[in-house]
Amino acid sequence: MIKYPNGQPSNFHKKERKTSVARSISSANRGMDFETDINLSCEYYKEKGLALITKRPTPINVVKVDYSKGAMITHAYFEKQSTTDYNGVYKGKYLDFEAKETKSKTSFPLNNIAPQQVEHLLGVIRHGGIAFFLIRLISLGETYLLKADYICGFYNEKPRKSIPVSEIKEHGILVKKGYNPRYLFLEAVDEAFFR
Amino acid sequence: MIKYPNGQPSNFHKKERKTSVARSISSANRGMDFETDINLSCEYYKEKGLALITKRPTPINVVKVDYSKGAMITHAYFEKQSTTDYNGVYKGKYLDFEAKETKSKTSFPLNNIAPQQVEHLLGVIRHGGIAFFLIRLISLGETYLLKADYICGFYNEKPRKSIPVSEIKEHGILVKKGYNPRYLFLEAVDEAFFR
Numbered sequence: 001m002i003k004y005p006n007g008q009p010s011n012f013h014k015k016e017r018k019t020s021v022a023r024s025i026s027s028a029n030r031g032m033d034f035e036t037d038i039n040l041s042c043e044y045y046k047e048k049g050l051a052l053i054t055k056r057p058t059p060i061n062v063v064k065v066d067y068s069k070g071a072m073i074t075h076a077y078f079e080k081q082s083t084t085d086y087n088g089v090y091k092g093k094y095l096d097f098e099a100k101e102t103k104s105k106t107s108f109p110l111n112n113i114a115p116q117q118v119e120h121l122l123g124v125i126r127h128g129g130i131a132f133f134l135i136r137l138i139s140l141g142e143t144y145l146l147k148a149d150y151i152c153g154f155y156n157e158k159p160r161k162s163i164p165v166s167e168i169k170e171h172g173i174l175v176k177k178g179y180n181p182r183y184l185f186l187e188a189v190d191e192a193f194f195r
Numbered sequence: 196m197i198k199y200p201n202g203q204p205s206n207f208h209k210k211e212r213k214t215s216v217a218r219s220i221s222s223a224n225r226g227m228d229f230e231t232d233i234n235l236s237c238e239y240y241k242e243k244g245l246a247l248i249t250k251r252p253t254p255i256n257v258v259k260v261d262y263s264k265g266a267m268i269t270h271a272y273f274e275k276q277s278t279t280d281y282n283g284v285y286k287g288k289y290l291d292f293e294a295k296e297t298k299s300k301t302s303f304p305l306n307n308i309a310p311q312q313v314e315h316l317l318g319v320i321r322h323g324g325i326a327f328f329l330i331r332l333i334s335l336g337e338t339y340l341l342k343a344d345y346i347c348g349f350y351n352e353k354p355r356k357s358i359p360v361s362e363i364k365e366h367g368i369l370v371k372k373g374y375n376p377r378y379l380f381l382e383a384v385d386e387a388f389f390r
Contacts, residue, residue: 052318054278057254060268073255073271083249087282089291092323094284123247128287 034136035085038099041181042086051186053088053095056081083120090189094129096121097148101136107162108135110155118155121148130193134175134185135168144172145188229331233281233294236376246381248283248290251276278315285384289324291316292343296331302357303330305350313350316343325388329370329380332360339367340383 035055045051059082064075084098098121100112113133124131131148150171154163173188233250240246254277259270279293293316295307308328319326326343345366349358368383 046318049321052315052322052324057252057274058257059252060255060257060271062255071273073273074269076255076268076271078266078268079252089289089319089322089324092289093287094289094324096284120247123241124284126244127247127284129247129284129289 034099034101037182038086038134038185041183041185042088044181045186051088051090051095053086053090055086056083080114080116082116084117090130090186091194093193094124094127095131095189096124096129097132097134099134099136101138103138104162105137105139105165107164108137108168109162110160113151113155118152122152125149130189132189132192134183135172137165137168140165143175143177143183144168145175145185145192146172147192229294229296230280232377233329233380236378236380237281237283239376240381246283246285246290248281248285250281251278275309275311277311279312285325285381286389288388289319289322290326290384291319291324292327292329294329294331296333298333299357300332300334300360302359303332303363304357305355308346308350313347317347320344325384327384327387329378330363330367332363335360338370338372338378339363340370340380340387341367342387 039055042051042053042055045053059079060076061079062073062076064073066072066074084096086099087094087096089095098113098117100108102108102112121131125148133146133148133151134143135146136143146168151163154160173191175188176184178184230250237246237248237250240248254274255271256274257268257271259268261267261269279291281294282289282291284290293308293312295303297303297307316326320343328341328343328346329338330341331338341363346358349355368386370383371379373379
């Protein structure tokens with residue numbers, strides 16, 4: 001049985017559409033865990049008045065609603081997210097990022113990133129906003145912030161298909177893990193963009 | 196027959212949940228028209244490289260997906276939007292707004308605005324972002340930009356229930372209408388926040 005997320009639809013369709021119905025529950029949960037932790041970290045930063053960052057809902061095309069059952073949607077489809085998952089305001093600046101992860105011990109596969117995400121983040125940079133990726137290296141238990149211009153440069157450079165872990169460590173900023181917030185990514189943002 | 200929006204789910208549930216199933220098609224279309232025009236205006240500004248502003252998808256809680264029919268959602272519910280509908284980046288600043296309209300010839304009813312929208316916009320202001328409302332006065336055929344701190348001030352001031360049109364005209368900036376973009380709201384943003 002596939003576990004249906006409760007109130008966490010955003011990462012749901014991306015993982016499910018890419019793999020077969022028999023995708024393991026543990027894999028789905030792992031992706032959900034990272035996203036959940038980032039959401040909780042954003043919530044912490046909001047409560048502390050440090051930043052206002054939210055996760056963008058998954059776009060869904062609603063075809064039919066059954067009003068006899070209290071506006072229950074009975075027919076709809078997931079749509080492709082045209083932007084990234086997270087954005088908000090920090091120190092007056094527009095902030096935009098995508099959270100990705102990989103099980104690979106040696107590199108981060110670039111096919112994790114959709115073309116519209118690259119286009120969006122490059123647009124954010126052009127307009128003077130802060131754009132980055134949070135890349136979680138599952139097997140190493142480490143998460144890095146990498147500036148979007150760096151990642152997008154790799155993405156556009158054919159025939160590169162992945163970014164070696166060694167380069168992630170060299171060019172990225174290690175994001176500390178904690179209890180609350182789970183990921184202290186604002187500290188990494190400060191180091192990358194405000195110094 | 197209720198017209199189901201195609202790819203425009205965001206305003207759909209708000210209008211439908213508030214009124215009976217027999218809501219007139221013309222009213223539903225009018226709300227959709229304003230939103231559609233704002234979306235088109237954002238698209239124009241993006242194409243011209245002037246601003247990167249998008250409409251936030253309606254949050255939907257997915258309960259069941261039928262994979263035998265290509266990931267068709269068969270059971271889901273609309274959720275309350277925890278923020279506003281539009282945000283993005285303009286001249287390096289975070290920009291956030293809500294588009295509202297009223298048929299009233301004399302005032303803008305404050306019950307059009309949800310408490311979480313007020314809370315969110317005040318948070319945007321605290322963090323140094325640009326926050327405002329675009330208020331369309333349908334009967335007058337005019338649209339005004341009003342700064343969020345002004346509107347939220349009214350909202351929190353009990354027992355005020357609405358903002359008189361005279362005050363909207365006095366404190367707001369008239370948003371020009373055009374063909375492309377449909378609403379030249381960035382000009383009003385410049386006047387309100389960059390001069």
